[in-house]
Amino acid sequence: MRPFDYSRADGAPDAAAKAAQGATILAGGTNLLDLMKLEVMAPEAVVDISRLDLTGITPTEDGGLRIGALVTNTDLANDRTVRTQYPVLSRALLSGATVQLRNKATTGGNLLQRTRCPYFYDTGAACNKRDPGSGCAAMTGCNRILAVLGGSDHCIATHPSDMAVAMRALRARVALESPEGTREIALADLHVLPGDTPEVETVLQPGEVITSVILPPAPPGRQAYVKIRDRASYAFALVSVAGIVAIEDGRITEAALAFGGLAPKPWRDPEVEAALIGQPAGPAAAEAAADVLLADAKGHGGNDFKIPLARRTLKRALRELTEATS
Amino acid sequence: MDGQPQSKDFSVKFTMDEAQPRVLDRMAQGLLGTAMDRPEGRMKVTGTAPYAAEYRREGLVHGMLVRSTITRGRVTGIDTEKVQSMDGVIAVMTGGPLVRNPAQGTAHEAPAQSLPEVFYVGQPVALVVAESFEQARHAAQALTVTYDRADGADVDPATASDTETPEDDVLSQGDIDTAMKEAAFAVDTRYTTPPHSSAAMEPHASVASWTDGRLELHGSYQMLRHNVAELADALGVDEADVRIHSPYVGGGFGAKLGIAPEAVAAAHAARELGRPVSVVLTRPQVFEMTMRRSETTQRLRLGSDAEGRLTALGHEDWVSNLPGEAFAEPTAQGTHFLYGGDNRYFAQTLARVHRPCAGSVRAPGEAVGMIALECAMDELAEATGIDPIDLRLRNLPETHPENGLPYSERGLGDCLRDGAAKFGWDTRKPAGTRLEGDWWVGMGVASAVRVNALMNSTARVTLNPDGTALCETDMTDIGTGSYAILTQIVGEMLGLDASQIEVRLGDSDLPKSSGSGGSWGAQSCGSAVFLAAQGIRKALAEKLGVAADDLTLKDGTVTSGNVQHGFADLIDSPLTCEGTLNPGDTADAFSIAGYGAHFAEVGVHRDTGEVRVRRMLGVFSIGRVLNEKTASSQCHGGMIWGIGSALTEEIMHDPSDGRIVNHNLAEYHLPVSLDVPDLDVVLLEDTRDDEANPIQAKGIGELGIAGAAGAIGNAIYNACGVRVRDFPATPDKIFPHLPETD
Numbered sequence A: 001m002r003p004f005d006y007s008r009a010d011g012a013p014d015a016a017a018k019a020a021q022g023a024t025i026l027a028g029g030t031n032l033l034d035l036m037k038l039e040v041m042a043p044e045a046v047v048d049i050s051r052l053d054l055t056g057i058t059p060t061e062d063g064g065l066r067i068g069a070l071v072t073n074t075d076l077a078n079d080r081t082v083r084t085q086y087p088v089l090s091r092a093l094l095s096g097a098t099v100q101l102r103n104k105a106t107t108g109g110n111l112l113q114r115t116r117c118p119y120f121y122d123t124g125a126a127c128n129k130r131d132p133g134s135g136c137a138a139m140t141g142c143n144r145i146l147a148v149l150g151g152s153d154h155c156i157a158t159h160p161s162d163m164a165v166a167m168r169a170l171r172a173r174v175a176l177e178s179p180e181g182t183r184e185i186a187l188a189d190l191h192v193l194p195g196d197t198p199e200v201e202t203v204l205q206p207g208e209v210i211t212s213v214i215l216p217p218a219p220p221g222r223q224a225y226v227k228i229r230d231r232a233s234y235a236f237a238l239v240s241v242a243g244i245v246a247i248e249d250g251r252i253t254e255a256a257l258a259f260g261g262l263a264p265k266p267w268r269d270p271e272v273e274a275a276l277i278g279q280p281a282g283p284a285a286a287e288a289a290a291d292v293l294l295a296d297a298k299g300h301g302g303n304d305f306k307i308p309l310a311r312r313t314l315k316r317a318l319r320e321l322t323e324a325t326s
Numbered sequence B: 001m002d003g004q005p006q007s008k009d010f011s012v013k014f015t016m017d018e019a020q021p022r023v024l025d026r027m028a029q030g031l032l033g034t035a036m037d038r039p040e041g042r043m044k045v046t047g048t049a050p051y052a053a054e055y056r057r058e059g060l061v062h063g064m065l066v067r068s069t070i071t072r073g074r075v076t077g078i079d080t081e082k083v084q085s086m087d088g089v090i091a092v093m094t095g096g097p098l099v100r101n102p103a104q105g106t107a108h109e110a111p112a113q114s115l116p117e118v119f120y121v122g123q124p125v126a127l128v129v130a131e132s133f134e135q136a137r138h139a140a141q142a143l144t145v146t147y148d149r150a151d152g153a154d155v156d157p158a159t160a161s162d163t164e165t166p167e168d169d170v171l172s173q174g175d176i177d178t179a180m181k182e183a184a185f186a187v188d189t190r191y192t193t194p195p196h197s198s199a200a201m202e203p204h205a206s207v208a209s210w211t212d213g214r215l216e217l218h219g220s221y222q223m224l225r226h227n228v229a230e231l232a233d234a235l236g237v238d239e240a241d242v243r244i245h246s247p248y249v250g251g252g253f254g255a256k257l258g259i260a261p262e263a264v265a266a267a268h269a270a271r272e273l274g275r276p277v278s279v280v281l282t283r284p285q286v287f288e289m290t291m292r293r294s295e296t297t298q299r300l301r302l303g304s305d306a307e308g309r310l311t312a313l314g315h316e317d318w319v320s321n322l323p324g325e326a327f328a329e330p331t332a333q334g335t336h337f338l339y340g341g342d343n344r345y346f347a348q349t350l351a352r353v354h355r356p357c358a359g360s361v362r363a364p365g366e367a368v369g370m371i372a373l374e375c376a377m378d379e380l381a382e383a384t385g386i387d388p389i390d391l392r393l394r395n396l397p398e399t400h401p402e403n404g405l406p407y408s409e410r411g412l413g414d415c416l417r418d419g420a421a422k423f424g425w426d427t428r429k430p431a432g433t434r435l436e437g438d439w440w441v442g443m444g445v446a447s448a449v450r451v452n453a454l455m456n457s458t459a460r461v462t463l464n465p466d467g468t469a470l471c472e473t474d475m476t477d478i479g480t481g482s483y484a485i486l487t488q489i490v491g492e493m494l495g496l497d498a499s500q501i502e503v504r505l506g507d508s509d510l511p512k513s514s515g516s517g518g519s520w521g522a523q524s525c526g527s528a529v530f531l532a533a534q535g536i537r538k539a540l541a542e543k544l545g546v547a548a549d550d551l552t553l554k555d556g557t558v559t560s561g562n563v564q565h566g567f568a569d570l571i572d573s574p575l576t577c578e579g580t581l582n583p584g585d586t587a588d589a590f591s592i593a594g595y596g597a598h599f600a601e602v603g604v605h606r607d608t609g610e611v612r613v614r615r616m617l618g619v620f621s622i623g624r625v626l627n628e629k630t631a632s633s634q635c636h637g638g639m640i641w642g643i644g645s646a647l648t649e650e651i652m653h654d655p656s657d658g659r660i661v662n663h664n665l666a667e668y669h670l671p672v673s674l675d676v677p678d679l680d681v682v683l684l685e686d687t688r689d690d691e692a693n694p695i696q697a698k699g700i701g702e703l704g705i706a707g708a709a710g711a712i713g714n715a716i717y718n719a720c721g722v723r724v725r726d727f728p729a730t731p732d733k734i735f736p737h738l739p740e741t742d
């Protein structure tokens, strides 16, 4: 770990001001500190926001929910409103990491956690994201957990969050604060695809701090989170599906589906949902939706299996979402 | 030693040349075999048992090893200057005695010291020493090392150009090709298993200091007598000038059998700097700089007659290691004597590759060899239509099928039969016929076998007039329960309550034991303690003028005839005896092994192919049980390893440079609690093995893993009809082959 200046923010504006001067934000630290020990990230200054009062979960006027950036993954998963109105979010959170990590991990930090691409964590390996221009060892290396959608020739890292996948299905928005003021963006727009600048992962401007995440009112329909991984717990998703589906008279009337483990950002494709609307719930609809989802999917050897696995996971999720209600 | 030495030495030197009477059965204390708690358990769970990295010395400084980032070549330069001016940095050490990789178990000499030559990504190339651990780690990251790279080094065993198939290891008996052709049923199949890591919880750590030319090293090691020799050799000093302490070891599993790079580095730096030096490996370094288990490719050929009796048995395997390393995973070790078949063929090919060193990882050989053998047996059962348990029972040979030796106690048949009854084997359905909700459910069985080895071992026991006793040996407790069982043996032999006994372990200045490894610790060191205690009994008997057999020692009293004595009546100074055990003729006259049977029930998801183990039963025949709790724990641990090797564990090497890609516990998937269902362990009664050693106990530290993954693989097949031949059985190996269910 490189020596660094440490300060504790006395409020979101202070954090934003320090971040604008180049300080890196420290929340739960479960990702940042590991990266600093490995010197994958070596900030000269760190501003600790962990004691700020951003821990509330409060209803919004339109019947949604505002989640403070420092609400822990544990608290969010166990919140009564989340469990009853947004079970997909609760389940996604509980499928992530371990109890100990979730107790520390925060909502803002979870959204901005870095990829788990193993080469990104190995400073002796080529990685365009860590060291732009050095190459991408994963492309021909061990890429089992990496992306089949949305990647580029420069980087195929996946975004590892489960929480963000559920939030994407729930059409979450993200509130930001910077010395210039505040703004709100769709979670859909927070992360960017790697293109030829994989080191750029979000649209956040220097000095922008996440202060909260806003969920619109829960959409009608059943919710489910299905996560396929290499062991029963404590593993990142190979493929995950966050789904919210409503059915009338055996036909799908509304569908929101987001995918984890497949892409550099929580993945959502309106055409997939369009392919489902109006269809009778069943395997044929699932197959059709999977065809759309995976039309441009590209494997890199070790992760080829994710393409058929995504199809099967989607099928399984849709069965879970529709059988119980039909 | 306190007090006066006794006038006559009752120390016992014993060689295991013939079957031994069950002396322990005649003892009266009733302590041995019970589920006694570990005496040191409380210290461990309250964090007061000090582990190596926790030793603090006046003036202690911290070293961090620097890894090679190239696969093969030479170090041409190390820019020490830049680093030397960094905060806290004291020294940068390059070359010298730094070792390439750990010593292999029982090597008794230094491992390769190859610098400036580099053989794999992750090899230690330098040591940075600083005032704090953090400063050393940062400086190690900043150190610039330049290399002259050698291109094209082999990293993939499948395509390696340098391979060896030692003639000595080829066994060809009869004519397997003809036997396979003529067999009523024949299975010719290939399995692969990936490299594994021991992944012990405690990383390798050493704290070294020199006083008056003698090294004292607190480390985390399994076999101190060998480690002292290895470390002395690496440093170029006399063995007498090296003392290693390893009182507590946070898991070894083979990774701490031989001296590893951190110990040599710490000792070297401490000598150069004249200050105590601590070197603790980071988790990625544990993966890279210590032992891995080799990947294996295995070809199994099984041919049988119409009744399923084996006529042909072939087990060939392909493994790898670094250039120059003598160790080759003994993959087919258990296959040689488990099942019959007149026509047999065994051969092993070792590929030289530039991956981290391969060595012993818990149950070397059987841990992976038994997966392939037991799955192949299941394939034969399927081909013949004979129940898998029945097939195994039909193929238990009368005598060793290659050398004709008789078996000592072999409880395998009982393990299979008793286990089948307990597990409800008769409710097993044909493959791919039991769909429960979204899950295919099935059962599998596998035999367990692990060779049994006895090793030279010495221990010293002292009985004090006040009825307390001290047991001393350089034996280690790597989490297995050595403190507990040695306490129990002393207590049983001398009629003492456990609270009256102190066991001192893990100090290389104490009498030399077998150490922990190869499942030989409990029986070898336990026998030495038993022999020492026998010497004490003899001394007491002589004081009373009776035979040792006529003494009853219980609860601190000595009874002979109708007269009861306290120890103080018989001795006025401490009575000390050494016991020395040597392996002998029984090892050559009998085939001696531990046996067992694994039963697994799994669910396989019908869409996505995840496997969940629902329940598991292991039934074991392991000779005398020394402590019911620690013995069962060993079996539980082994079965959990079996789950890991069946379903989750795999070291991934980069295909182009051989580096270990998943070198941390987030990406190297050990089974977690949710992967492990209720495990049922049964230790068969009355399986004492008189030919094994004077305490009739056999090794159990490794038996529990042998075969466990095979049972799971077979259960997967029985559940969904998919035969996984490439382990671990992650979802991608299964879902493409699942039957359609919609």
Ligand SMILES: Cc1cc2nc3c(=O)[nH]c(=O)nc-3n(C[C@H](O)[C@H](O)[C@H](O)COP(=O)(O)OP(=O)(O)OC[C@H]3O[C@@H](n4cnc5c(N)ncnc54)[C@H](O)[C@@H]3O)c2cc1C
Pocket: A024, A025, A026, A027, A028, A029, A030, A031, A032, A033, A049, A069, A073, A095, A096, A097, A098, A101, A104, A105, A106, A107, A108, A109, A110, A111, A112, A113, A114, A160, A161, A162, A163, A208, A209, A210, A211, A234, A235, A236, A237, B666
């Ligand atoms: C072994 C392991 C297994 C895991 N498994 C899973 C899993 O299965 N599923 C899953 O979803 N996650 C998993 N995680 C990831 C875990 O969820 C994240 O590490 C955690 O959510 C990050 O939150 P944090 O508060 O600790 O972030 P930090 O580590 O403090 O920060 C992460 C990043 O976000 C930035 N940041 C934090 N808060 C803000 C803010 N308010 N505004 C602007 N920037 C901010 C930091 O600067 C940093 O770059 C795992 C982590 C580990 C270590």
Ligand code: SF4
Pocket: A115, A117, A118, A119, A120, A126, A127, A128, A129, A130, A135, A136, A137, A138, A139, A146, A154, A155, A156, A157, A198
């Ligand atoms: S996939 Fe991205 S993160 Fe991984 S090595 Fe390539 S550039 Fe780096």
